[in-house]
Amino acid sequence: MTQRSIRWTKESVRGPELLQHLPSIVPQALNGIVPISATVMTLGIYVEAAHQSDWIQTAQQIAQTHPARILILSPAPSGRTEDRIDVDVHAAIEENRGPGRPPLLLSECLAMTLYGRIADYWLDWMQPLIRSDLPSYLWWLHAPPTERFRWDLLSNTFDSVIIDSQAFPLDHWLPLITASEDYGIGLMDLDWIRGAAFRHLLAESADDARALAILEEPDHVVVTSRETTRWPLPSSWLWLSWKLQWKLGLPPCHHPTIDVQHAHGTASVWQFSRGDQSLVLSDAGESWSLHLVENHAVIRAWEEPRWTSGTLDDLRRLLTEGPDLLYRETLQHSLLERTEPL
Amino acid sequence: METLMDNPLKEGLGERRRPEPFTFVIFGAAGDLAHRKLFPALYNLMVDNWLGGDCRIIGVARRPYDTDTFREDVRKAIVKYSRRKPESAVLDRLIANTSYLTADFNDAGQYGALKAVLTDPGQDFPKNHLFYLATPPSAYPIIAANLGAVGLARPDTPEHWVRIIVEKPFGHDLDSAVALNADLHHVFDESQIYRIDHYLGKETVQNILVFRFANGIFEPLWTRQYVDHVQITVAESLGVAGRGSYYDQAGALRDMVQNHMLQLVSLIAMEPPVAFEADAVRDEKVKVLRSIRPFSTRDVAEYTVRAQYEHGSVDGEIVPGYLDEPDIASDSRTESYVALRLLIDNWRWAGVPFYLRTGKRLAKRATEIAIQFKTAPHRFFRQTETPELSPNLLTLKIQPDEGISLRFGAKVPGPEIRVRTVNMEFLYGTSFAGTPPEAYERLLLDAMIGDSTLFTRKDEVEAAWTLVSSILHGWQRARGPIPTYESGSWGPDEADRLLQHDGFRWRRP
Known part of the structure; x- marks a missing residue:
């Protein structure tokens, strides 16, 4: 067996064009052979465009323990532009697995910079890219969302949201915590794993x-x-x-x-x-x-x-263990049922 | 100052699988098993933080080592056999907690020396004791009796524990297994005895329970109504490989069927246990063993096949026959291959044959359980290009290529109705990246925390030996030459006929 990476980049592509082209990127690199996908989850990450290359490396490290389709989305630096996407695809393939055995797609990372209005509709854009019927996680790295967030869209796109209540105080996450109960979104916290x-x-x-x-x-x-x-x-x-x-x-x-x-x-x-x-x-x-x-x-x-050593390790463990009922109960009893001001 | 009060902080907190401080005493610590399996397992448990710094290890063996030499040996063994490249900090911690005691297991006086070490206030060994018998089986009763004689078989206080792990083979027939159980029970309670079968520590074997009982889709099909027959294959491409003198005394039936393969049968055929707890799971496994129809002498002749390998070619190499292997008697009648048909007389499995085969020097190494389902009741496609349909087959691949595959028919693209067999496949190695723990890691940790679910209970061992002994008795009465098979093949023709008789054929793993 041998492992190889496939990379494909394209600038200024429109959404439908990209969606049409994505399924053929890996087969084209494999002379028309369609690989079996071994990915077991989708992980969405929304990051600054300036840090995208760092996140591609991080995504590849995550995929070593959790074979995944990882979607890295970044809004383009501000300025009015047409709706378009720059995309950088990295796929890890296992080949030469023996007679009659097709190659395996071990992981795929799709790093995308979104221009124009599509940057505002990033969550909608993620929907067709999520692997169906497998767990999907959104790692929320920014300031917590406000009450007016499209929770319905979020809950239809991702099963769970990963937060870090060490980075942003837990009370700032209250709209998300409330929505997680209302919309059935799993909530996972890196701070909880560290604790x-x-x-x-x-x-x-x-x-x-x-x-x-x-x-x-x-x-x-x-x-x-x-x-x-x-x-x-x-x-x-x-x-x-x-x-x-x-x-x-x-x-x-x-x-x-x-x-x-x-x-x-x-x-x-x-x-x-x-x-x-x-x-x-x-x-x-x-x-x-x-x-x-x-x-x-x-x-x-x-x-x-010490159970974990660093954020990446925290995330790997969190993805392995999945949502913890005790964490949910803690938030319910401590934050959602309180009547006195926090 | 522990009390039995309610501890609110433990409510809802996940199970903590970390052992209390304990002293691990390995008898036979200078041997192959300790070096290849036990020390690397301890090291990896420490890397994964399952073991704290309060695990102390004492190696006991006849070899006249001093502790420093033993430590160096252990370090080399871990570097050589660990599944992960050793980290020096963890390795140093493990080595620093390891010491050695030269002792002859047969010398009762030397158990006093062991006790003196374990209770020496200056050395401060943890008072929980886990004894591991990595010795020849003949030493088990002697070691157990001597531990009992010096008072090491019972904990000092009710807060502490003493456990003993016993390696296979656990007896060589029913009588010897019963006698060994009696010897151990003379000194230890059943709750203290952990009979290890490393097959049960394999992730893929444990997954049989998860696959069956954590998925709603399969269990309703897991009955005589839908299952046609079951084939369990444990094929090895290796020969007796340096184990000739042991193997020639044991043979494939004792070496593989009595323990590993009957464990697989139990896990596949058992009813859902009421809880995932040691006795609940083992109760159900024992019921399966007791439901297997006993073999009469005639049944042995009709439904079992034994054979020896002849020379041939395996993996591209020319290999000698069984009788030409080192340490094998030239007139040996020990089987290197066994195939048999089992019937399980219970409501779920009545009439569903379970075919087992295991052998050395077979075409390739593969351990698999294949559940063949009944064919579709109505041949809807008989007027088409594909009048015959292959039955669905669910294969649990234990090793290598660990995974699960489901065979089903799919339409070949085109204007005609042609059905071709295709596979849906799940592979452990790709869906769960990273190296899985070795079986010994899981089993040692379980023994350390007192979870005996994956260890064999007394009645389980005896039920397995009851079945196997009936076959052994039948074979003893049989006359005539033992069938042979060419090395590199899938076994003797007689094994093929065993299935043909029922209208089946062995699948090709």
Whole structure:
């Protein structure tokens, strides 16, 4: 077996022309042989045109673990122009698979720059390009959409939307979260995957009655992070607050009995204190650690290795695991059912 | 200070498949299995973060190594056999947690030394113990008894656990399997015993359950109403390859059918379990084994075929016959090939024959389960250019080319009605990119966390041996020469006749 890449580029092509030509790009490169497609999903990514080549590389890395049709759409730099598309197709093929066995189309990446009005109708343009009957994901890299977004179109095009609530605060995603419930769109969050070790460590520690007592009614919580403006792992914080019935919601957190503070430091640390006992959860680079401390002495420790290393790894894991019901329930209980202002 | 209180943080949280701190004691740690499979599996589990830093390993074997030499050996084995190129940081961590103890398994006094090491406060080994018997089977009862004698078969406290993994072959007939179970049970509870069959750790074998019970479309067809017959093939192109003395004592029936192939039969034929839990799944598998119609001596003659390979050409190489292989007696009657017909006497499968065949030096390496469906009831196309239609065939490809294919008829383009057989194919390697874990990785992890679903239970082993022993008894009574087949072929003519008798033919994998 051998692997090869096929590349095809064309500028200033109109939509119907491109749609007609797309199915023949790979067979033409294979002397008329139609390959079997091995792709198992469609992943849509909407990015700035200036960064498109970086995203093509990223798409190829994603396809190594998740054979996919990846659609990278970029609006052309502003300016009135006619409706047209520049397209750059990269396909990975496996050939010479034995007698009578056709080549396999392992992945395909379609990077498109949209000019004119079609840039405004990017979601419509994606519809005919989605692989039918297979999962489809839209990785939303920009500022969250507003309430007036065409949710009906989105829900008819993609099964799930991938967000990062670390990059944009969760309350900014409220229109999408609400729409995900109304329109049945799966919601997946890179921040939630990053918080897996956080959740598992705390859950593990809560089997110990001393740790659970601290978590259920802490006097003080101090959250330390590198960035002064961002709270680390906001979605997992919501989960903790919901499960322990703190009713704290998103930061800044005000509570009659729990004093919650945010501090600046070199690593992410959560310290939950009650009397002379505390639980200290730290993101220690390669792994996470959790210490049960009494009068400044560690009386029990837990450790969890880091689950993922970087955004690409987060995404791969997210695509493997799919939508998590617990995440959805967390958002429902913490954000959608709240009556008091966030 | 663990309590049994409700833990709100565990509600809805996915299952955590990470073991508690434990000490892994490998008997036979200097041997081939440990080097080729166990240490690479441990390494890959560590890479994938299934193992924390609190897994300590003690290798036990007769060879007079010191720990440093053993560690170097383990490092080389992982570099050579790991499915992934080793990362030095993880490898160093694994090696640092590995130590060695020279001990003769037969020497009862040396188990005290093992206990002293495990309980030495200075070394602080985790108190959960997982023993792995990567030794010749004759050592299993001895090791188990000695572990029991020094008090290592039971945990120190109710919070800790002790488990033992036993490799195949688990007995060489029903009596020896029953005796071995009794020996192990003398010391360990059934819940502590993990009888490994590495076939069950294969992703494609586990997928049989997912395929059947996670898809609504297939299960209604999975009955005598729609299934014509089932063929299970485990074909090897290799010969006895350095295992002559073992293989000549075992033969294909014991080596492949008693364990791997009957596991495949169970998974294909079982009823849906009430839950994906160890005993629920194994209960259903045992029911299948117990439903297989026993072989009378006459049945053995009629519905089983055994054979030995002759010289021939495999994969373009000239190879010797079975009797000319090293360590094989020149008058050996051990079978290198077996084919048999099974009938499962239950509501779902009554009248549906299951044909099994396995052999060495066959035309190619292939493990497949083919479910042939009944042909369309009305020959609607009999007036056309294609009067005969091929039956639909669903093939689960276990290895190589792991995947699933469905054969069906499609119209050949043109003005006439011609039907040609085509395949719809799913391939693991392309739909799920990346290297899948080795069977031993999955099975070791399961034993570490105490999930015995993919391990063979006592009654399962004994039910399988009951069937296999009845065939062995029939063969012992048979006189005359054993059929032969040419190396590189698909087996003896007698095997073809076994199917022809029922109006079928073996498919070509």
